[in-house]
Amino acid sequence: MKDMFRKIEREYELQRDKNRREMESRKEEVYSSVPEIKNIDQCTSTLGFDALKSQIKSPSLDELRKINEDIYALRGEKEKLLLENGYSRNYLDDIYNCEDCKDTGVLEDGSRCHCMQAKIARELYSISNMSYTLTKENFNTFDLGIFSTEIYKSEGISPRENMEMILMLSRKFVKTFYEKNDMNLLFYGATGQGKTFMLNCIAKELLDRNVAVIYQTAFNTIELVEDRKFRRNEVNSVKYSLLFDCELLIIDDLGIEFTNSFSASEIFNIVNTRILRGKKTLISTNLSPNELTQKYTDRVFSRVFQKFEPIKFFGEDLRLKINS
Numbered sequence: 001m002k003d004m005f006r007k008i009e010r011e012y013e014l015q016r017d018k019n020r021r022e023m024e025s026r027k028e029e030v031y032s033s034v035p036e037i038k039n040i041d042q043c044t045s046t047l048g049f050d051a052l053k054s055q056i057k058s059p060s061l062d063e064l065r066k067i068n069e070d071i072y073a074l075r076g077e078k079e080k081l082l083l084e085n086g087y088s089r090n091y092l093d094d095i096y097n098c099e100d101c102k103d104t105g106v107l108e109d110g111s112r113c114h115c116m117q118a119k120i121a122r123e124l125y126s127i128s129n130m131s132y133t134l135t136k137e138n139f140n141t142f143d144l145g146i147f148s149t150e151i152y153k154s155e156g157i158s159p160r161e162n163m164e165m166i167l168m169l170s171r172k173f174v175k176t177f178y179e180k181n182d183m184n185l186l187f188y189g190a191t192g193q194g195k196t197f198m199l200n201c202i203a204k205e206l207l208d209r210n211v212a213v214i215y216q217t218a219f220n221t222i223e224l225v226e227d228r229k230f231r232r233n234e235v236n237s238v239k240y241s242l243l244f245d246c247e248l249l250i251i252d253d254l255g256i257e258f259t260n261s262f263s264a265s266e267i268f269n270i271v272n273t274r275i276l277r278g279k280k281t282l283i284s285t286n287l288s289p290n291e292l293t294q295k296y297t298d299r300v301f302s303r304v305f306q307k308f309e310p311i312k313f314f315g316e317d318l319r320l321k322i323n324s
């Protein structure tokens with residue numbers, strides 16, 4: 001875990017260096033073609049320095065206001081010159097990959113920036129070998145052809161038609177991820193219907209867009225919660241806080257074993273907190289919505305489920321089909 005944070009810190013350093021070098025070369029370029037801008041920059045930094053000195057000697061608001069006005073005027077002149085010479089207005093502003101944390105990974109209130117969370121999420125995927133799985137299970141490798149076209153009487157459509165719908169919805173989930181639309185999905189159906197595969201498709205697509213995605217089986221989630229209560233280690237405490245904070249949480253395989261009240265309430269506490277914070281969650285389960293509501297009768301549970309769109313997977317067991 002220490003290695004992981006060191007690696008991420010190094011990434012930020014390289015990022016900052018790269019942007020700094022880019023800024024230096026931009027300055028050189030502009031200074032040689034528009035020398036007035038160089039003068040303006042020099043005046044500005046002298047003014048800033050004067051302001052600092054005078055404030056230390058004899059703090060006076062009037063003087064400070066005057067200096068700020070001068071700096072502001074210089075800034076206007078500089079922008080005008082930049083535009084006149086075919087540059088964008090902010091061509092010489094500091095460059096950041098992430099404006100929110102200025103490439104430090106930390107926000108002003110001390111919390112982790114979303115870009116840092118995304119880096120951690122990506123590392124966790126790679127530590128757990130999930131990133132290898134994602135190279136095989138993603139929207140590009142998804143094959144509608146393996147789903148039967150035979151219409152299921154009880155459903156009124158074929159597994160393939162159903163899958164087409166699910167695929168469309170999953171892509172929509174990705175596309176509208178940053179919209180505040182309360183779109184949480186509950187994939188349900190028997191084992192071997194492609195639920196985990198579809199979760200992986202969504203995860204891969206969003207990780208590629210630098211979204212902080214955390215994938216946990218329901219079993220691992222409970223382990224994390226318990227570990228935190230009883231042992232506490234660093235990896236798990238970072239993972240634990242990400243359950244609440246990450247941009248997308250995927251809980252795979254919520255099953256019958258989680259109907260004991262401790263585990264259930266832990267999982268629902270996490271999901272409920274996320275809903276209150278406007279963060280999205282995907283859950284897969286082999287329980288039907290009916291079974292879920294019977295098992296989880298508590299008010300919190302039913303409120304949580306109301307925020308999920310239930311999506312049914314049905315058809316043959318694909319594991320048997322692929323192996324045969």
Ligand SMILES: [Zn+2]
Nearest residue numbers: 098101113115
């Ligand atoms: Zn950031």
